[in-house]
Amino acid sequence: GIQVEQSPPDLILQEGANSTLRCNFSDSVNNLQWFHQNPWGQLINLFYIPSGTKQNGRLSATTVATERYSLLYISSSQTTDSGVYFCAVEQDSGAGSYQLTFGKGTKLSVIP
Amino acid sequence: EAQVTQNPRYLITVTGKKLTVTCSQNMNHEYMSWYRQDPGLGLRQIYYSMNVEVTDKGDVPEGYKVSRKEKRNFPLILESPSPNQTSLYFCASSLFRDRGIGEQFFGPGTRLTVL
Numbered sequence: 001g002i003q004v005e006q007s008p009p010d011l012i013l014q015e016g017a018n019s020t021l022r023c024n025f026s027d028s029v030n031n032l033q034w035f036h037q038n039p040w041g042q043l044i045n046l047f048y049i050p051s052g053t054k055q056n057g058r059l060s061a062t063t064v065a066t067e068r069y070s071l072l073y074i075s076s077s078q079t080t081d082s083g084v085y086f087c088a089v090e091q092d093s094g095a096g097s098y099q100l101t102f103g104k105g106t107k108l109s110v111i112p
Numbered sequence: 113e114a115q116v117t118q119n120p121r122y123l124i125t126v127t128g129k130k131l132t133v134t135c136s137q138n139m140n141h142e143y144m145s146w147y148r149q150d151p152g153l154g155l156r157q158i159y160y161s162m163n164v165e166v167t168d169k170g171d172v173p174e175g176y177k178v179s180r181k182e183k184r185n186f187p188l189i190l191e192s193p194s195p196n197q198t199s200l201y202f203c204a205s206s207l208f209r210d211r212g213i214g215e216q217f218f219g220p221g222t223r224l225t226v227l
Contacts, residue, residue, distance in 0.1 A: 030211040043218035043221075045217065050211065088155075098143070098168070100216065102156070104152070105154055
């Protein structure tokens with residue numbers, strides 16, 4: 001099956017700093033999604049981004065499908081950004097695999 | 113309010129005692145899925161359903177069953193739970209996009225402990 005690797009595994013930032021999280025995947029994908037899991041365990045969809053660039057406030061994401069990676073940018077980080085960030089992909093098996101494979105996540109801690 | 117609900121949120125049980133975790137969504141989504149989350153392993157897909165009466169195995173289906181008799185409900189059944197099924201379980205749902213699964217909406221999670 002497809003492999004999804006996220007880096008770095010852990011990241012500590014001072015409030016106000018910027019960061020870039022990376023997601024590499026081993027095969028062609030139908031779609032790619034970024035999620036944030038807050039410290040209380042809730043999972044929120046941040047981006048559905050099979051290719052191209054999207055922005056939502058201080059967050060933006062870019063997927064370069066031909067090179068099999070995606071980047072999540074967090075600017076002017078706030079303590080509420082803390083948590084774990086996951087990327088997940090659906091492998092392109094021609095007819096739609098309907099399976100979502102997650103990376104192991106990047107744990108972000110933003111300190112005041 | 114558009115949401116995915118799961119019940120119970122917390123459950124402690126004993127080995128071998130059958131249990132069901134319910135999942136319901138009110139967004140008319142075709143696709144529903146169950147995941148388990150374990151420390152260091154991320155989220156892994158257990159089962160998914162493309163529509164009513166259409167289900168398929170994910171990466172870790174052993175020891176679980178599902179059913180999709182109605183579009184809104186997708187219960188997860190553990191017929192004989194074992195301690196290695198102690199985990200945090202998430203249900204999710206989505207529409208389909210042009211190319212596969214759409215944006216996943218997650219329930220609040222169910223923390224299961226099997227003694």
